Amino acid sequence: MGKKIIGILEQREGKLKKVSFEVLSLVSKLASQLNLNAEAIAIGYEIENLNEISKYGITNVTHYKNIKLGLYSSSAYRELIINHAKEAEADYIVFPDTALGRDLAPGVSVRLNAGCIVDCIKVDSSFGDITAVRPVYAGKALIEVKLKSAIKVLAIRPNVFKPVMTDKAAELNITVKDAALPDLKARVVEIKKLNGKLDPAEADIIVSGGRGLKNPQNFYLVENLAEALGGTVGASRAVVDAGWMPHSDQIGLTGKTVSPSLYIACGISGAIQHLAGMSSSKYIVAINKDKDAPIFSVADYGIVGDILDILPALTKEIKKIKI
Amino acid sequence: MNIAVCVSHVPETTIKVKIGSDGKSIDPFGITYSINPYDEYAVEEALKTKAKFGGEVTVISIGTEANKETIRKTLAMGADKGILLKDDSSKDSFAIAKALTEELKTQNYEIVFFGKQSVDYNNAITGQLTAEFLGFNCVSFVIRLKIENNKIIAEREIEGGIEVVETELPAIITTQKGLNEPRYASLKGIISAKKKLIHEKPALQTENLTEIVKMYKLPKKQPGRILSTDISAVIELVKLLHEEANVI
Numbered sequence: 001m002g003k004k005i006i007g008i009l010e011q012r013e014g015k016l017k018k019v020s021f022e023v024l025s026l027v028s029k030l031a032s033q034l035n036l037n038a039e040a041i042a043i044g045y046e047i048e049n050l051n052e053i054s055k056y057g058i059t060n061v062t063h064y065k066n067i068k069l070g071l072y073s074s075s076a077y078r079e080l081i082i083n084h085a086k087e088a089e090a091d092y093i094v095f096p097d098t099a100l101g102r103d104l105a106p107g108v109s110v111r112l113n114a115g116c117i118v119d120c121i122k123v124d125s126s127f128g129d130i131t132a133v134r135p136v137y138a139g140k141a142l143i144e145v146k147l148k149s150a151i152k153v154l155a156i157r158p159n160v161f162k163p164v165m166t167d168k169a170a171e172l173n174i175t176v177k178d179a180a181l182p183d184l185k186a187r188v189v190e191i192k193k194l195n196g197k198l199d200p201a202e203a204d205i206i207v208s209g210g211r212g213l214k215n216p217q218n219f220y221l222v223e224n225l226a227e228a229l230g231g232t233v234g235a236s237r238a239v240v241d242a243g244w245m246p247h248s249d250q251i252g253l254t255g256k257t258v259s260p261s262l263y264i265a266c267g268i269s270g271a272i273q274h275l276a277g278m279s280s281s282k283y284i285v286a287i288n289k290d291k292d293a294p295i296f297s298v299a300d301y302g303i304v305g306d307i308l309d310i311l312p313a314l315t316k317e318i319k320k321i322k323i
Numbered sequence: 324m325n326i327a328v329c330v331s332h333v334p335e336t337t338i339k340v341k342i343g344s345d346g347k348s349i350d351p352f353g354i355t356y357s358i359n360p361y362d363e364y365a366v367e368e369a370l371k372t373k374a375k376f377g378g379e380v381t382v383i384s385i386g387t388e389a390n391k392e393t394i395r396k397t398l399a400m401g402a403d404k405g406i407l408l409k410d411d412s413s414k415d416s417f418a419i420a421k422a423l424t425e426e427l428k429t430q431n432y433e434i435v436f437f438g439k440q441s442v443d444y445n446n447a448i449t450g451q452l453t454a455e456f457l458g459f460n461c462v463s464f465v466i467r468l469k470i471e472n473n474k475i476i477a478e479r480e481i482e483g484g485i486e487v488v489e490t491e492l493p494a495i496i497t498t499q500k501g502l503n504e505p506r507y508a509s510l511k512g513i514i515s516a517k518k519k520l521i522h523e524k525p526a527l528q529t530e531n532l533t534e535i536v537k538m539y540k541l542p543k544k545q546p547g548r549i550l551s552t553d554i555s556a557v558i559e560l561v562k563l564l565h566e567e568a569n570v571i
Contacts, residue, residue: 072486074461099481103463106451115417115532118446131536136444140340144536186460186490199482229571247501248480253336253442254360254500262570273336283568291552300547301560309554317561
């Protein structure tokens, strides 16, 4: 028996999330580089898109299925993963670095006496083992980290490792295990949705608004542009602290760190704490009336001008190419 | 209720990071330290919990003599006593969680608060690790908390929503911004904090499971193009995003 790597798949409302395919792609890549046996674990009730996983190069998946597991339970999920990992003699476990993954990975690591690296944005396996890169000081610096433990746990940041489909169609082998009597010491009893919008941490395009919008009634301009682009809305700390937007939209050091393909900062001056949270975006656009605003130092494209005039014009132009 | 809060003493969020001579940490020269911002929510929630149920709030921090400044601040906010687990090694989250567990298990704490993450290494795992070492239930990233008898109902922030979690004491709660408004220390608080005790004891020494190979900064980005100083460049911007950047 060779060594083993296990990917943990995350489902919400009976559907695997995009980050689950990112986990699979990385697991599949590491398996071929380090010559590991790869498999995946999904925990939930009915999971409608479980069949899709073979497209990402993984053919063995265990589905722990029970109606009580549809919603997350840290205790139940943890015990299932630990027991599975012990039985399978896992050497590597890869989690999605989400609210679920970051909650779950530490407890699993403790019980397997495994070191754990969260928020990985790069994983390298060139010396027969893995090193991971992750941001520290909210992105002001990066560290390269190695694990000294026998079993190694990683959690990967969503939206960074691209899902890669394989060209060869493989036969999927799903083992369904009834997880009867799950350990529900800590259990989710309800999910309250926030207006169904995509979370900034998982969005590919983010349009963020700041104090330059002058008052909360103008925030619809940011929302309209985000909608036209198929993206989601973010906010600066100033407008969150002023109560215009919820904290879950805040980008920056005491909010979310994001890495979308496109980040449009509207009326945000770019305090160092904000820049830390978004400067790893692939393309950054800044619109601000102050030509000396620090946001322009990280922007690929900038327009100096009044956000209240520019946003509607920009939204209109975007709509033209989107049709 | 017997309540504990674990706090860290970290570089302020406004610092400019410069890599130190070891290539594995930041250059501490000229850096000012203070209480980790997320830990202030933890302290505030501990004080509110005490106000409702009575009991005592103990603040625990691992580090050097300098951490006393942060402990003193929490005592000024209203915590009853402080414990400094003295340590001058650089511990990873696992070693910190083990050392905290060693201390926490000596008292019968019913609830322990942690800030959801420290603003230096941003791991956001120490609370969960400690819960597992202690055998406590745990809810992380909490933005609303209700305790009734033995039961906890906590709301935690997740992607695009909020999860309502139920569990029982004893538990560890890690606090997210939004949970409360941390109080300022009153003058009376600051004066009485000087009389409160900070116990010192050596922190448990264990091996780290992670090793930082190097710390570095991304090469500074070339400043981009200012397309115009008025509305005229909107069409050009859309064209660039569509054709050059290829992101829309």
